[in-house]
Amino acid sequence: MKACGIIVEYNPFHNGHNYHAKKARELSKADVVVAVMSGNFLQRGEPAIIDKWMRANEALQNGVDLVVELPIQWSLQSADYFARGGILLLQALKCESYCFGTDVASEFDYQAFGKFVKENQKTINQTFQQLSNPTMSYAQTMTEVYRELYPQLLLTGEQPNHVLGLTYAQENAQYTNPMTSIPLPRVGASYHSKEIHNEIASATAIRKAIIEGLLVEQVVPQQTTSDLQAYQITWNNYWEFLKYRIIISSVDELREIYQMVEGLEYRLKSLIYEANSFEEFVQAVKTKRYTQTRIQRLLCYVLLNIKTSDIKEAWESNYLHVLGFTENGQRYLKEKKAVIDYPVLSKIGKKEEQAYKLTVRSDKVYQMGNPLILEQNFGKFPIRSNPL
């Protein structure tokens, strides 16, 4: 059997994701579509609007055959590490290709770019050193580097999907057997678009609409509509915990948190008393150098007490936590069992809980955001879905 991989967050699953899964199958001519999906804490430094099991279920009912969790050490990360984790798990799952959305209309050759980076890493690093300066974020500096070394990228600074695609390509190029990369031009809505006009809208627009109490039935499948009636999680659900955590911690303790650099711990301590909401706090803490997303991720690490050593330890132990499959997905998993790179977790008992502890602990905090959120790991089995 042949698989095409996709790297996703599904926050929540919408019609655009359905289109993506369908096109992935069609363009790759694969038997199964395998999704590596962020768990309950997402790339842009926020909790998922509904839990990972609900989001996996939505996917399985709408074109995806197998959903494996992208654990927190990879999901709650800048684009680089997010891509690294996603590609790592798709490679481990023996996908032959991967399909991703892009906001570049032209026929850009991602695979060629990946190869270029692999072969010119030294020059890239040197140029990065030269161009690096304290007023620019990492992403901004990298953009400048590629403007110089690979001008055909045509980076405008407003194509997050294209940038993510480039990162996938770089990661994929590092493997002995790179997967075939299948870019899929986005339709209907740009990534950050905040309005809903037709059947396809961005997840950002959908979350905004939900929070404003608007109906989103037009742009999401039925399962998502029904799931969203249970609860909707935002950072607000954790604001009191975050505030409490910053109040009780010394600057020395905060300094141990992953990505707490350049005295940010003092900023957190001094600004926490004045903010009346998470929103206000982030606005107060962020600077030119530290974007909102970067700060939000940092605040997730603080909330979840994630230290550099926790991340490094988790990076060393990779597992494939299966959230669910269709019959086809299960068949694929069985067939590849012997060649898959990492242990497959299809049930989390006491032993597996220990192996997977960073995600388990974080999910416990996620659960505290709303009494309706169920246990996320212990005793859970993969969803078996048989869509019509």
Add this chain to the structure above:
Amino acid sequence: MKACGIIVEYNPFHNGHNYHAKKARELSKADVVVAVMSGNFLQRGEPAIIDKWMRANEALQNGVDLVVELPIQWSLQSADYFARGGILLLQALKCESYCFGTDVASEFDYQAFGKFVKENQKTINQTFQQLSNPTMSYAQTMTEVYRELYPQLLLTGEQPNHVLGLTYAQENAQYTNPMTSIPLPRVGASYHSKEIHNEIASATAIRKAIIEGLLVEQVVPQQTTSDLQAYQITWNNYWEFLKYRIIISSVDELREIYQMVEGLEYRLKSLIYEANSFEEFVQAVKTKRYTQTRIQRLLCYVLLNIKTSDIKEAWESNYLHVLGFTENGQRYLKEKKAVIDYPVLSKIGKKEEQAYKLTVRSDKVYQMGNPLILEQNFGKFPIRSNPL
């Protein structure tokens, strides 16, 4: 001017406390009654039902002339340290006598007992070593020690005020100029009595009645009745924070907490997921050796992130934080200014906040228990009270 000191918690201030203040003045023939009062976290390991400013105000309107805060490093402690801190501050404030409630009816000579302990410390320590065994708490062992060495104590194990009185006496005897001790037999209600019958009821009974929604006007002064209408704090207000805190902390981190001994950190970690309330959790954690109060104090330290080093540091820097005074109380403070042992804090600005940081930080957490609790330290001045 002459002062009589009292060591109190006022949780909340009731008619029995009013009687205590009146009798203290009468029996001591002092010009002022000086109360050293626990701040927002109390001896039995719980948050105060209303904040320290409200409780100080109640006292000032009902027979007390000066209220000084017993800070958290002394208030949230076993009877020994609680007494040590209370006597320390009364000594610092140059009180000539101190008056305390006792549940022993006979004319017991506390001062003589204090002297005996001072002069026989070595024998007491040796006997303690001999009798000590892992199934008994510290208090139980001490009871056995005194049964042997000072049988006239007549300890029954059910006289918490008598035991506290003994501890005051021991502490007081250590000073060059011990204060005169004035025991006051309790009237109307035993310490732990849970029923309200007449004008005087125990604070325990009053809190129970309040939580059950009963009227307590009969047993508390008017100011207390009106204060209790604002809010009533219990451990329940902090249960979610405590649970979150235990979930995110590793056993290594919990082990750094003050009084976390003999693997209690593992008990906390393993029992936290099953408990549905603070009550349930305490019941699950407590053992024969670790009483409910002991565990509740430990959980306060966990909630407030108080480490052994924090306590030791705070013990080294003593301040007299004035919560309020009557005209008479203020006059006393002025007169004694030059001879008072520790710095008097009558306003907490940025500088004083640093000096008083353990209490300030704990009060910030206390404040998170209810949005109606006002700022507790920064920018606060002593209450000036002129009761009729």
